[in-house]
Amino acid sequence: MTTLEIKNLNHHYIKGKPVLNNLDLSLDEGEILSILGPSGCGKSTLLRIIAGLEKEKSGSIQINNSIVSDYFHTLPTEQRNIGLVVQERALFPHMSVIKNVMFGLKFHRQKKQEIAMGLLKLFKVDKYAHNFPNEISSGEQQRVAIARAMAPRPKILLMDEPFGTLDHSLTHQLRFETKKILKDNKITAIIVSHDFDDAISMSDRVIVIENGSIKQQGTAKDITNIVREKSIDFSSISEKS
Amino acid sequence: MFKRYLNTWSILPIFCFIFFITPVLIVISSLFGEYSDNWSHLYNYVLGTYITNSIYLVTGVLILVALIGVSTAWLVTNYDFFLKNILEWALILPLAVPPYILAYTFTGLFDTYGTANNLVRDLFNLGREFTFFPKARNVPGAIIVFSFTLYPYVYLVSRMAFINQSKSILETGRTLGLNKFGVFYKLAVPMIRPAIIAGLMLVAMETLSDFGAVDHFAISTFTTGIFRTWYGMYDIHTAKQLASLLLIIAIMFITAERYSRKNADYSFAGSVFRQVYLLKLTGLKSFLAFVICFIPIFIGFILPILELSYWAFNYKLDFFNDKFISTAWNSFYLAIITAFLCTLLAIIINFSVRYKNNNILKFLSSFLTVGYAVPGIILAIGVMQLLTFIDSGFIEINIQFVLTGSLVGLIIAYIIKSYALASSTIESGYQRVNKRLDDVARSLKTSGWPLLTSIHLPLLKTSFLTSVLLVVSEVIKELPATLILRPFNFDTLAVYTYIFAAEERMYDAAAPSIAIVMIGLLPIIILTRMIRTSRPASRDK
Numbered sequence: 001m002t003t004l005e006i007k008n009l010n011h012h013y014i015k016g017k018p019v020l021n022n023l024d025l026s027l028d029e030g031e032i033l034s035i036l037g038p039s040g041c042g043k044s045t046l047l048r049i050i051a052g053l054e055k056e057k058s059g060s061i062q063i064n065n066s067i068v069s070d071y072f073h074t075l076p077t078e079q080r081n082i083g084l085v086v087q088e089r090a091l092f093p094h095m096s097v098i099k100n101v102m103f104g105l106k107f108h109r110q111k112k113q114e115i116a117m118g119l120l121k122l123f124k125v126d127k128y129a130h131n132f133p134n135e136i137s138s139g140e141q142q143r144v145a146i147a148r149a150m151a152p153r154p155k156i157l158l159m160d161e162p163f164g165t166l167d168h169s170l171t172h173q174l175r176f177e178t179k180k181i182l183k184d185n186k187i188t189a190i191i192v193s194h195d196f197d198d199a200i201s202m203s204d205r206v207i208v209i210e211n212g213s214i215k216q217q218g219t220a221k222d223i224t225n226i227v228r229e230k231s232i233d234f235s236s237i238s239e240k241s
Numbered sequence: 242m243f244k245r246y247l248n249t250w251s252i253l254p255i256f257c258f259i260f261f262i263t264p265v266l267i268v269i270s271s272l273f274g275e276y277s278d279n280w281s282h283l284y285n286y287v288l289g290t291y292i293t294n295s296i297y298l299v300t301g302v303l304i305l306v307a308l309i310g311v312s313t314a315w316l317v318t319n320y321d322f323f324l325k326n327i328l329e330w331a332l333i334l335p336l337a338v339p340p341y342i343l344a345y346t347f348t349g350l351f352d353t354y355g356t357a358n359n360l361v362r363d364l365f366n367l368g369r370e371f372t373f374f375p376k377a378r379n380v381p382g383a384i385i386v387f388s389f390t391l392y393p394y395v396y397l398v399s400r401m402a403f404i405n406q407s408k409s410i411l412e413t414g415r416t417l418g419l420n421k422f423g424v425f426y427k428l429a430v431p432m433i434r435p436a437i438i439a440g441l442m443l444v445a446m447e448t449l450s451d452f453g454a455v456d457h458f459a460i461s462t463f464t465t466g467i468f469r470t471w472y473g474m475y476d477i478h479t480a481k482q483l484a485s486l487l488l489i490i491a492i493m494f495i496t497a498e499r500y501s502r503k504n505a506d507y508s509f510a511g512s513v514f515r516q517v518y519l520l521k522l523t524g525l526k527s528f529l530a531f532v533i534c535f536i537p538i539f540i541g542f543i544l545p546i547l548e549l550s551y552w553a554f555n556y557k558l559d560f561f562n563d564k565f566i567s568t569a570w571n572s573f574y575l576a577i578i579t580a581f582l583c584t585l586l587a588i589i590i591n592f593s594v595r596y597k598n599n600n601i602l603k604f605l606s607s608f609l610t611v612g613y614a615v616p617g618i619i620l621a622i623g624v625m626q627l628l629t630f631i632d633s634g635f636i637e638i639n640i641q642f643v644l645t646g647s648l649v650g651l652i653i654a655y656i657i658k659s660y661a662l663a664s665s666t667i668e669s670g671y672q673r674v675n676k677r678l679d680d681v682a683r684s685l686k687t688s689g690w691p692l693l694t695s696i697h698l699p700l701l702k703t704s705f706l707t708s709v710l711l712v713v714s715e716v717i718k719e720l721p722a723t724l725i726l727r728p729f730n731f732d733t734l735a736v737y738t739y740i741f742a743a744e745e746r747m748y749d750a751a752a753p754s755i756a757i758v759m760i761g762l763l764p765i766i767i768l769t770r771m772i773r774t775s776r777p778a779s780r781d782k
């Protein structure tokens with residue numbers, strides 16, 4: 001079943017300089033898609049448009065076969081049932097870790113606590129449940145941010161450079177754990193990154209965006225082969241970013 | 242498109258815009274009406290005096306304020322000298338003293354039989370006709386009063402600009418042959434000129450719109466002229482025409498201030514930034530630097546406090562009487578109500594701008610802050626006329642003067658006047674709240690009012706408190722609008738002080754004056770804490 005369907009998506013900030021150019025994209029249930037590309041290629045804009053944080057200039061977006069945005073109407077972010085994880089983590093600093101995870105849940109208090117604690121255990125941060133975000137490390141903060149986004153069981157989890165500020169060994173560990181949790185829970189996810197390793201190790205499929213259009217797409221294995229065959233230096237993409 | 246610009250979150254900003262602009266339009270509209278004989282009298286005999294006095298006053302104040310504000314800011318930012326760490330924050334203390342209170346203490350000190358002249362006569366055993374200090378009740382006296390109470394506006398912006406100035410540029414100046422003073426006046430000062438001009442424009446507006454100090458010194462300016470025309474000639478229409486002229490001058494200053502603020506960062510573009518390290522001064526140089534910074538604090542804060550305390554305690558007046566307590570209570574609850582309303586408005590309007598992110602809301606929010614520049618006396622006239630107009634609608638049902646002469650008018654005028662303080666505080670609080678929190682909250686199905694109450698309000702607690710304190714201190718000090726709009730027999734601390742000072746009962750004016758200064762000190766203390774934490778250069782040292 002198709003979870004996300006994007007058709008003819010166009011967007012620009014300055015007329016004549018398109019950020020997204022006639023972009024088509026679909027995503028199946030439980031699939032993890034990575035979007036790769038240099039800084040300014042439009043990958044984060046695409047994520048913000050899917051989330052409803054920005055309105056596209058033209059095109060349509062469907063989530064679970066219902067239109068969430070087209071020329072005639074736009075469903076606000078809060079009604080799209082998506083989860084969002086950002087590079088800065090954006091944990092609510094005045095709330096404890098568990099309250100952050102409970103924030104998006106609409107049940108009675110005990111049920112909310114149960115769900116939140118379950119997720120914190122899954123991400124191995126349950127011992128910090130009553131700490132405040134500034135009292136835990138950046139890796140732990142990122143785990144909490146992902147747990148919070150997953151708590152309301154969104155139809156799609158959108159992750160914008162989720163491991164961008166973490167050190168190498170921590171990134172490696174978190175990639176592995178996050179992928180396992182996403183797969184075990186059959187969560188559809190889009191990961192935006194400029195890091196080739198992030199994209200290859202986390203996802204089922206990878207698309208490469210350049211100048212607002214999809215330049216390459218395929219499975220993680222396909223893309224790795226293309227990179228090897230054409231000797232593309234992905235470190236240059238990272239450097240540009 | 243229509244829905245994007247007109248929605249629930251636009252209602253309050255639009256309503257405030259209408260309410261803020263109407264009193265001003267009422268005043269300005271008088272320019273297009275008839276001109277009475279009183280106007281001809283003013284035009285032929287006194288308008289010239291109002292204009293020349295105002296020009297002398299503003300020019301003198303601007304020169305003195307620029308000298309004090311910029312030189313002290315330069316010293317505390319670049320040099321380490323005797324008691325520098327204390328002087329650095331103490332230099333803003335005179336902000337707690339309104340010009341009219343310093344004017345009252347100046348007359349008490351420097352009149353022929355004032356405290357200072359009596360002291361000199363007693364010390365040197367001189368005759369009663371001898372006067373050492375000249376009288377302060379004249380334009381030069383007023384220039385000193387305004388300069389020593391208003392220089393912190395320029396000190397604060399200059400200090401901040403000097404802190405952010407690139408050390409590399411100043412050092413390049415030295416290698417190109419400039420001495421230390423040359424670096425100061427040929428490089429450092431020109432580089433922060435827009436910031437200085439913005440501060441000076443605020444000072445000019447405050448000077449022009451003041452009523453209490455010039456009235457006490459019997460100097461004819463626009464504000465005293467407006468009062469005399471209204472209460473002396475009973476001609477509100479001509480008073481409005483005079484107020485319109487003052488408003489036009491105020492608008493010129495607002496435009497200059499906004500324009501300068503826009504350009505305030507130009508000097509830092511393209512320069513490699515490096516922190517300024519403090520140069521240690523010793524011996525005579527250290528003492529001179531101390532004296533230059535201490536004099537403004539002494540004249541603007543210590544001297545009035547000493548004089549007021551001397552009056553309040555030495556004359557053993559029973560100053561904590563029922564009248565004082567009821568007046569203080571009036572001031573307090575009026576200030577608290579205004580501060581809460583003003584801060585709530587500022588929070589909701591700034592939230593609307595952030596949440597809806599459209600240009601119309603941004604313009605409205607920015608326009609509402611202009612109220613601070615409109616002289617209190619003009620606001621009072623406009624608000625009174627507006628309320629009288631609304632009240633006239635009730636006459637049909639035999640209810641008269643529901644709003645006119647009530648506290649409503651006073652609170653409206655205070656809100657218009659203080660909104661900029663609340664809004665700038667909340668706005669800077671919002672700059673520290675990451676916009677990604679909003680994105681994440683919206684993805685977790687929290688938007689609109691719940692976003693404001695569950696995420697923003699808890700994160701804006703400090704800004705909320707700071708804003709409330711700033712508005713409280715501003716309202717407690719406000720005089721001209723209060724004099725015009727207060728209900729019959731309703732006194733505030735400022736009015737109480739004014740009435741006693743007008744009757745030359747300076748000792749009776751001491752207690753309410755001290756109360757005003759003490760309340761004004763609360764936000765200053767917060768400001769000094771911020772100043773202490775805003776000096777990365779000294780921390781890195």
